[in-house]
Amino acid sequence: MTFTYLVNDPKGMHARPAGVMAATAKEFASDITVEYGGEKVDMKKILPLMGLPMKKGGTFTVTIEGEDAEAAEAAIRRALNDIDF
Amino acid sequence: MEVFQGKASFKGVAIGKIAEMKKADTVVRRTHVDDVDAEIARYHAGKEMAQKEIMELHDKALKEVGEAQAEIFEVHAMFLDDFDDSVENIIREQSVNAEYAVATTADNTAAMLAAMDDNPYMQARQTDVKDVADRVIRDMNGGSGSGNNFTEQVILVADDLAPSETVQLDKSKVLAFVTRGGSTNSHTAILARTMNIPALCQTPVPANVDGKMGIVDGFKGCIIVDPDEETLKQYKEQAAAEEEKKRLLRELKGKETVTKSGRKIKLYANIGGIGDLNFVLENDAAGIGLFRSEFLYLQSNDYPTEEEQFKAYRTVAEMMAGKEVVVRTLALGFRAIRICLTRPEIFKTQLRTLYRASAFGNIDIMFPMITSVWEVQQAKKYCEEVKKELHDQNIPFKDVPLGIMIETPAAVMIADELAEEVDFFSIGTNDLTQYTEAIDRQNQKLEKFFNPHHPAILREIQMTIDAGHRHNTWVGICGELGADPTLTEQFVKMGIDELSMSPSSILPVRKIIREMD
Numbered sequence: 001m002t003f004t005y006l007v008n009d010p011k012g013m014h015a016r017p018a019g020v021m022a023a024t025a026k027e028f029a030s031d032i033t034v035e036y037g038g039e040k041v042d043m044k045k046i047l048p049l050m051g052l053p054m055k056k057g058g059t060f061t062v063t064i065e066g067e068d069a070e071a072a073e074a075a076i077r078r079a080l081n082d083i084d085f
Numbered sequence: 086m087e088v089f090q091g092k093a094s095f096k097g098v099a100i101g102k103i104a105e106m107k108k109a110d111t112v113v114r115r116t117h118v119d120d121v122d123a124e125i126a127r128y129h130a131g132k133e134m135a136q137k138e139i140m141e142l143h144d145k146a147l148k149e150v151g152e153a154q155a156e157i158f159e160v161h162a163m164f165l166d167d168f169d170d171s172v173e174n175i176i177r178e179q180s181v182n183a184e185y186a187v188a189t190t191a192d193n194t195a196a197m198l199a200a201m202d203d204n205p206y207m208q209a210r211q212t213d214v215k216d217v218a219d220r221v222i223r224d225m226n227g228g229s230g231s232g233n234n235f236t237e238q239v240i241l242v243a244d245d246l247a248p249s250e251t252v253q254l255d256k257s258k259v260l261a262f263v264t265r266g267g268s269t270n271s272h273t274a275i276l277a278r279t280m281n282i283p284a285l286c287q288t289p290v291p292a293n294v295d296g297k298m299g300i301v302d303g304f305k306g307c308i309i310v311d312p313d314e315e316t317l318k319q320y321k322e323q324a325a326a327e328e329e330k331k332r333l334l335r336e337l338k339g340k341e342t343v344t345k346s347g348r349k350i351k352l353y354a355n356i357g358g359i360g361d362l363n364f365v366l367e368n369d370a371a372g373i374g375l376f377r378s379e380f381l382y383l384q385s386n387d388y389p390t391e392e393e394q395f396k397a398y399r400t401v402a403e404m405m406a407g408k409e410v411v412v413r414t415l416a417l418g419f420r421a422i423r424i425c426l427t428r429p430e431i432f433k434t435q436l437r438t439l440y441r442a443s444a445f446g447n448i449d450i451m452f453p454m455i456t457s458v459w460e461v462q463q464a465k466k467y468c469e470e471v472k473k474e475l476h477d478q479n480i481p482f483k484d485v486p487l488g489i490m491i492e493t494p495a496a497v498m499i500a501d502e503l504a505e506e507v508d509f510f511s512i513g514t515n516d517l518t519q520y521t522e523a524i525d526r527q528n529q530k531l532e533k534f535f536n537p538h539h540p541a542i543l544r545e546i547q548m549t550i551d552a553g554h555r556h557n558t559w560v561g562i563c564g565e566l567g568a569d570p571t572l573t574e575q576f577v578k579m580g581i582d583e584l585s586m587s588p589s590s591i592l593p594v595r596k597i598i599r600e601m602d
Contacts (some may be wrong), residue, residue, distance in 0.1 A: 014206060015156065015157055015160040016160075019163055023163065026166075046160065047197075047198075050210070051207060
């Protein structure tokens with residue numbers, strides 16, 4: 001399954017959202033990737049995530065494959081909203 | 086005596102012995118291992134210990150610099166999780182020791198970050214990656230401290246300071262931070278601001294300064310190594326004055342500016358740009374009494390666009406969080422308000438941005454160099470036009486208080502009539518003195534005739550205050566005289582409502598007022 005997310009954080013990508021995203025993704029067995037600007041990285045790894053040059057107003061795509069995909073989607077959406085990324 | 090110029094990330098003066106930061110020795114050798122599983126287990130044990138230590142640093146940083154800055158340690162702990170695949174792979178494929186695998190992984194990661202030259206934030210994370218890798222390597226070998234236990238207070242010099250290094254330091258022993266690399270936004274700079282000690286970055290200090298005497302001048306952004314007697318004496322005096330200021334700061338910050346009998350005076354700051362805001366907040370100004378808007382025009386060859394101006398005013402209004410901000414309209418070229426009234430399109434653009442920004446805080450508009458009632462009425466007419474436009478376009482704005490500068494003898498003489506037109510007066514003593522005493526500021530020969538304490542000036546101030554009060558118009562002073570501590574008491578007795586001055590003068594003047602009856 002996939003969903004898209006619109007970046008609302010004026011600072012764009014930085015340590016905090018990357019940390020929250022990686023920590024959330026790690027809680028699930030599914031393979032989870034983030035795609036932005038043609039670049040695709042493993043959401044469970046903080047460094048590649050931090051390397052995505054996301055800006056406010058940009059959109060990224062999350063792809064989740066695995067048995068707990070639905071739960072993962074809900075948790076990731078909630079985490080992103082919580083930090084208002 | 087040698088001077089090395091860097092960038093100041095926090096102002097102040099520090100005098101003391103220089104100490105070079107000792108880095109823990111992490112020379113890594115590549116050795117062959119037979120039992121790769123045991124080696125991988127050794128890596129995980131070291132990593133877990135490192136993560137535990139990093140979280141302890143997180144808790145310490147939380148207390149010292151707050152949550153926003155402490156968060157980086159949580160991220161550091163997560164960096165190490167990213168190391169797993171690469172480290173295990175290197176150990177297994179090459180049958181090598183865990184130290185080598187960790188160091189290689191860190192080097193590769195740092196190289197990847199270094200390549201992101203369009204992203205300075207990520208480039209700066211290289212230091213962090215190497216720092217966490219070093220910690221794992223140390224912990225795999227039983228761990229060890231950094232060996233930076235100073236017995237006396239020192240000026241700490243380092244190539245760069247990782248957040249973990251600054252957090253681990255015994256802060257009571259640090260007089261100043263000086264780094265050869267780093268940036269003004271680094272953890273070290275933030276820590277220095279919290280600790281109120283000077284810090285320099287990007288300073289090319291040579292390697293042989295350990296143990297030498299040094300002076301850090303955070304105002305000029307330089308470090309002086311082996312200063313001569315004269316320089317040392319001069320800085321000791323400055324440091325003593327700084328110490329007194331810090332003491333005042335601790336004592337008077339957050340206190341009201343009020344006399345013993347309960348008369349409150351608005352103590353405001355003069356600023357020339359957004360860069361001064363930190364200084365304003367640091368010195369606890371109750372508002373901004375003079376925001377010189379010229380910087381916006383001087384920065385660009387052309388007149389700034391409405392959006393550029395709007396952004397600047399909105400930032401100031403928001404940062405001051407509801408405190409009064411008096412913005413003086415353009416005071417350039419052929420004398421202030423006259424340029425505004427001669428070129429209404431520039432003037433109206435500025436008024437429009439100010440009214441738009443008024444929705445985000447507490448902005449007042451002040452017109453400079455007024456000599457007649459007609460000029461004020463004309464300026465107010467433009468304000469009304471702008472308000473109508475904004476109203477028609479459904480753009481939010483507030484009904485901004487309007488004031489004028491009293492800086493010509495003409496304005497003093499007709500202060501009663503002017504007071505009927507506006508909400509406040511601010512006396513610009515610099516120009517008022519110049520015009521009253523017929524002193525041309527550009528002519529150095531006239532300097533000895535310049536007398537800011539001339540009785541004529543003080544009488545003009547009294548006349549202005551009295552005229553203002555007859556019409557419910559508050560009166561302040563925003564010229565240099567406003568910060569003159571020998572006149573503070575007299576101004577308060579004369580009935581002044583507001584004094585606006587450079588941020589560094591605020592607390593000493595507050596002290597004088599609080600001690601008055």
